[in-house]
Amino acid sequence: AGLYRLSGADRTVKELKEKFLRSKTVPVLSKVDDIHAITGLLKDFLRNLKEPLLTFRLNRTFMEAAEVSDDDNSIALMYQTISNLPQPNRDTLAFLVLHLKRVAYSLDTKMDISNLARVFGPTIVGHAVPNPEPMAILQDTKRQPMVVERLLSLPVDYWTQYVMAENVQSNLNHLIIENANCYATPERMSMLGPLTTPEQHLTKTPSSSSLSQRMKSTLTPRFGSKSKSAVGFPHQGKFFSSPLLK
Numbered sequence: 684a685g686l687y688r689l690s691g692a693d694r695t696v697k698e699l700k701e702k703f704l705r706s707k708t709v710p711v712l713s714k715v716d717d718i719h720a721i722t723g724l725l726k727d728f729l730r731n732l733k734e735p736l737l738t739f740r741l742n743r744t745f746m747e748a749a750e751v752s753d754d755d756n757s758i759a760l761m762y763q764t765i766s767n768l769p770q771p772n773r774d775t776l777a778f779l780v781l782h783l784k785r786v787a788y789s790l791d792t793k794m795d796i797s798n799l800a801r802v803f804g805p806t807i808v809g810h811a812v813p814n815p816e817p818m819a820i821l822q823d824t825k826r827q828p829m830v831v832e833r834l835l836s837l838p839v840d841y842w843t844q845y846v847m848a849e850n851v852q853s854n855l856n857h858l859i860i861e862n863a864n865c866y867a868t869p870e871r872m873s874m875l876g877p878l879t880t881p882e883q884h885l886t887k888t889p890s891s892s893s894l895s896q897r898m899k900s901t902l903t904p905r906f907g908s909k910s911k912s913a914v915g916f917p918h919q920g921k922f923f924s925s926p927l928l929k
Contacts, residue, residue, distance in 0.1 A: 685794040686786060687802045691720030699724045726806060729779075735809030736772055736779075737830070742811040749829040761833055762841075777845035779807070780834055787835065796835050800828035807831065 695717050702710040703724075712721055729736060737745050741764055748760035765773060783803070787796045794802075804827030810819060 685798055685802075686718070686792040687722050687726070687794055687799065689719045691717050691723040695720035696723045696727060700727065726802075729803075729806045734813070736776055736807040737809070738768065738772060739809075739811055739813070741767060742809065745808060745830045746823075746826045749833040750826070757833065758837070761837065774845045776807070776834070777842040780837070781839065781842050781846065783835060784839065796832055797828070799835065800831035804828040804831045 744764045748764050751757035783799050786792045786794050808827040808830045810823050
């Protein structure tokens with residue numbers, strides 16, 4: 684019965700998808716009556732990335748970090764692995780986690796962290812290869828929610844630094860996003876990728892002992908705003924990148 688458990692009308696989801704892909708502006712979602720169509724669209728977008736949001740390369744590392752029994756070491760490894768994500772993936776993950784935290788804190792959504800982890804584990808964690816063996820699928824299904832739960836346990840301030848950049852490129856009118864994903868032909872314009880933002884990594888977290896100090900320090904925007912290829916969507920006057928699509 685939860686917010687991300689129920690499916691929206693397929694027709695509405697398809698119409699919203701086309702608006703995002705063909706329009707140069709973001710559709711006004713507040714005018715959509717079926718909230719489950721919006722949540723369905725988000726899940727559809729994440730499922731159809733060319734690879735999971737956490738990437739094939741870091742899949743096992745995320746799972747291993749989430750399985751560490753000592754909380755401090757697990758968190759330190761999680762910070763380290765997040766810093767190794769491509770910038771568009773990391774920024775999008777930050778925006779998504781902040782949203783899911785709000786969903787979890789609202790009783791009306793009927794979606795606690797455990798429930799959200801079961802829904803989004805297969806979608807954003809996925810597998811280490813495009814076509815995993817049945818046994819690997821079975822094993823990963825048990826581990827994927829653990830990763831999402833650990834991501835949702837990280838503090839809000841940590842994630843906020845990636846989506847509240849102050850010095851993003853002010854003029855996005857000259858930026859072109861080509862759509863080459865599975866929804867439309869490459870020649871169409873799209874609000875979705877693929878984006879050519881280069882991979883820009885954060886300074887790696889040296890150890891768990893430095894984590895508390897890192898959280899106390901002034902958060903400096905780490906968004907790759909100087910790159911002309913850094914393309915994003917508006918969010919309360921700010922922008923965040925989208926992972927590559929194909």
